[in-house]
Amino acid sequence: MNDRYQRGRAVMDEVYGPGFSAALDGQSGPFLKETVEHLFGEVWNRPDLSTRDRRLLVLGATAAFGRADLVQVQARGALASGDCTPDELHESVLQLAFYVGWGNATSVQEGIARAVAETTTAAEPNQD
Structure with a gap:
């Protein structure tokens, strides 16, 4: 390589x-x-936008496709890197709904909810 x-x-x-x-x-x-x-x-490595800025742009573009699976990948990355909190991601759904349509925003919400649930589950201590 x-x-x-x-x-x-x-x-x-x-x-x-x-x-x-x-x-x-x-x-x-x-x-x-x-x-x-x-x-x-x-x-993604260029200096004039932060990773968070780039992620939010990609999240917006991805939202326009109405693809919950692609949104989930972006949301999972945002949570893992600390670029966004669950509350910020959920707030982005409302903002995006007015630009990408309510139907696509439903998919955005689904992808974000899945990513938040995964992150929350992974962060919980093992109860065994």
């Missing part, structure tokens, strides 16, 4: 949580290579 690819994987782990890029092990192809090297190694 080259330096750009390694840097991209490191940024992916910053954006989505430690170990996220490990899911890429054993995968290859031009789309994956450009995603890791260019999108994460270069674009």
